[in-house]
Amino acid sequence: MKSTVFTIFKKELKRFFSDKRMAVTTILLPGLMIFVMYNFMGSAISNIANVDENQSVYISAVNIPESMEAVFSQWGIETDIISENDIQTAKDAVSAGGDISALVIFPENFxxxxxxxxxxxxxxxxxxxxxxNSADTASLTVYSMLTEIFDSYESSMANKFDINNSDTDYDLSSDRDITATVFSTLLPLLMLVFLYSGCMAVGIESIAGEKERGTIATLLVTPAKRSHIAVGKIGALAIIALLSGASSAIGTLSSLPKLMAGAAQEISGSFYTASDYILLALVILSTVLVLITIISIVSAFAKTVKEAQSYVLPVMIIVMLAGITGMFGEAKTEIFYYMIPIYNSVQSMVGIFSFNISYAHIAVTVGANIIAAGIGVFILTRLFGSERVMFSK
Amino acid sequence: MGVILRAENLTKTFKLSAKQQKIEKTNVKIRTAVKNLSFSVNEGEIFGLLGPNGAGKTTTLRMLATLIKPDSGDGTVDGASIVREPEKVRSRIGFLTSELKLEDFFTPNYLYDFFSELHGVPADVRNDRKKRLFSTFGIGEFAEVKVGELSTGMKQKASLAIALVHDPSVIIFDEPTNGLDVITAKVVTDFLEELKKEGKTVIVSTHIFSLAEKLCDRVGIIIQGEMAALGTLEQVQGGKSLEDSFFDIYSERMGGSV
Structure with a gap:
């Protein structure tokens, strides 16, 4: 009766893909939204960090030495020399956030x-x-430019020694190391969030939704084994959740370089080999199976989609906590940690992204997750057979 | 003409939640929906389970369809036990109630094939049968329209066809004409008679006595979960209309006039 599993599996996929709204919101939108959002954030950040050097800024100055005025103009700062009587007017202008970005008062004969x-x-x-005026971005930028100018002016007056004063690249970290740090800190949590939301979108609909609409009873009155229904559903849902997760991951990977544009080094997913990605895929696949069975079980207890949505939120918090642990420190070395579903996925991903791959850890992780999913399918089967759960009013 | 379906001392209780107790103003935690119910149905007849709302008709049919399990007692459908062999039972019955819905996103044609596969019907048999059932119910015109876009009557027709994909020997039908307009109701009752002609066994539950008088060979009257009367239509009628005879039985049971 293996064909029953396949029949259910096919139906679930067809159900999903024939509902265009659902297919678009679950698969296309997450990746697209992340891509647009991160790119927007990235360019916003670099806009703040980089001052447009071609643009002139204006300051007022009192008692400015001629040499200083020359330095300022090299930095694109136009100086308006004023007398001491005009100080208050200049202060008001800076405070108002107008064209005059700062007021510099030198002591006489500076x-x-x-x-x-x-x-x-x-x-x-x-x-x-x-x-x-710290509330005005232009003023704040000019302020930091000025302090920088004066600092270097001060050190040039009494130059005893320099630090790193040549074109040599003194930072010996490689692009690969930076990538490892950034990816292993950010991606495990992000992946978990993406996968969970993917599972949530389809799992709730397929179990609680069918219960709410009374269509699951039609399925349960056929000779199809409950376990076959559970396996068929979980299998199809896992594939859809994977597609949703993949969409989010592609969105993230393609926009991370833009988001990290401020960093000196190039970060890139190309430092990872094909075998790294295969291991990652195994970990993710086993994680999705665990997540989707958890969500399916929780949904089975709910009478309506709405109820299910409120049930899965606390579960989401627990899963997120597991993800956040991945942001601190290196991957655990004790094998025990790799037997805890979800947590093991995070640790394994940290290991893969930081190039500290342990095949034993990944094998234990995938094994533990598959066993957990198996137990989940068993529980779901029991729930499908339970009249109190399936036909509760 | 042997016995094809038998219910033996079926008993089913439900726990009442605190909320339900409050609504019904009772302190009783457990409600007995069906109590020691026994009856048998002969092959090829239409058997009617009659009774007021809440009498236990639906619970009885659900137990026979193996959707819920009896607390005690057993039943057999075509030789298979509803307690021990629920999957065998499910492969031999067609169960229809308004609570079993079809998914809105699919067409009757797709769902027909889907349920045929679940029942393990070979493709050639499936196609022949589909052609016949779809023409009986006039589904052909909307076979490729999504269920969500169909009218109530069309949905009911599609449900009927889909309940019969595996050509079951016993058809269990809970409130067959509930919520249907007169024309669709007629399609359903005509079809039940058609099934009988084909030698199928049909069990229907209803609170519409005229329907039972028109269709049923034998009837059982359930009141408060117990079988109050059982026999051929004529026996139960006792020379009166079924409705009058029901009221007599009811007032006798409940101790007072209706």
Missing amino acids: EKSAAEYDVSEGGKAPNIEIYY
């Missing part, structure tokens, strides 16, 4: 007094005052 100042005498050093 260059001379700075050159003559001796730290060992312990007197008060000449003080430059920079008034700025």
Whole structure:
């Protein structure tokens, strides 16, 4: 009667793909939304980080030495020299967030007094005052430019030694290392979130939805074995959830470089070999089986889709917690941790992404997850046979 | 003409939730829906289970269809036990109630094939049978329209056809004409007579006495989960109309006039 499993399996897939709205919202949208969102975030972040160098900024200055004015203009800062009487007007202009981004007040004869100042005498050093407006992005940027200029001006006055003052690349971390760090920190949690939401979308609909609409009873009155119905459904749902998860993962992987555009190194999924990806796929597949059986079981207890949705939320929190553990530290080495479903998936993914692959850990993970899914199918079968669960009013 | 279906001392109780107790203003935690119910149905006849709402008709039929299990007692359908061999029973019956729905997203044609596969009907037999059933019920016109877009009558016709994909020897039908307009109801009753002519055994539950008088060979009257009267239509009628005779039995049971 293996054909019963296949018949149910085919029906579930057809049900899903013939419902265009559901197919689009579960498979196409997640990846697309993540891609658009991350790209938007990425460009927003780099816009804040990079100041447009061609754009001139304006400041007002009092007692500015000529040499300084030259330095400022090199940095694209146009200086408006004002007298001490106009200080209040300039402050008001900066505060209003207008064209004048900052007000710089030098002490009189700044260059001379700075050159003559001796730290060992312990007197008060000449003080430059920079008034700025931290609520205004342009003003804040100018403020940090100015402090940078003055810092380097100060160190050039008493240059005893330099640090890393050449074009050599001193950061010895490779792009591969950065990728390992970024991917192993972010992706296990993200993957779990994607897979869970994929499972949630289809699992609830297929079990609680059929219960709510009374169509599951029609199925239960056929000679099809309850276990065959459970396996057929779980199999089909797992495939749809995988597609949904894959869509989200593709969206993430293709937009991560953009999101991480600020980082000096190139991060890229190309550092992983085909065998890394195969191991990852095995882990993900076994994880989906566990997630979909959990959601199916929870949905079977619910009378309506709405009820099921409220039941799966607490479960989601637990799953997310497991995912968050992956963000800290390296993969666990004790084999015991790889026997705990879901948690083991996170640890295995951390291992794969950080290039610390242990075949034993992955084998235990996949095995434990398949056993857990098997137990889940058994429970679901019992639930399908339970009149109290299936026909409760 | 032998006995094809037998119910022996079927008993079923339900736990009442706290909420249900409140609604019904009772402290009783357990309700007996069906109590020591026994009857048998002969091959080729139409048997009617009659009774008011809540008498236990649906519960009895659900036990016979193996959707729920009796607390005690057993039943056999075509030789298979409803307690021990539920899958065999399910392969021999066609069960129809308004609570069994068809999925909105599929067409009657697809669902027919789907349920045929679940029943293990070979493809050539399936196609011949489908042609015959679809023409009987006039499904051909909407065979490729999704169930969600069909009218109530069309859905009922599709459900009928799909309940019969495996050509069951016993057809169990809970409230066959409930919620149907007169024309669709006529299609259903005509079909039940047709089935009888073909030698099928039919069990229907109903609270519409005229329907029972028109169709049934034998009837059983259930009141509060117990069999109050059982016999051929004539025996139970006792020279009166079925309705009058039912009221007599009812007032006798309940101790007072209706």
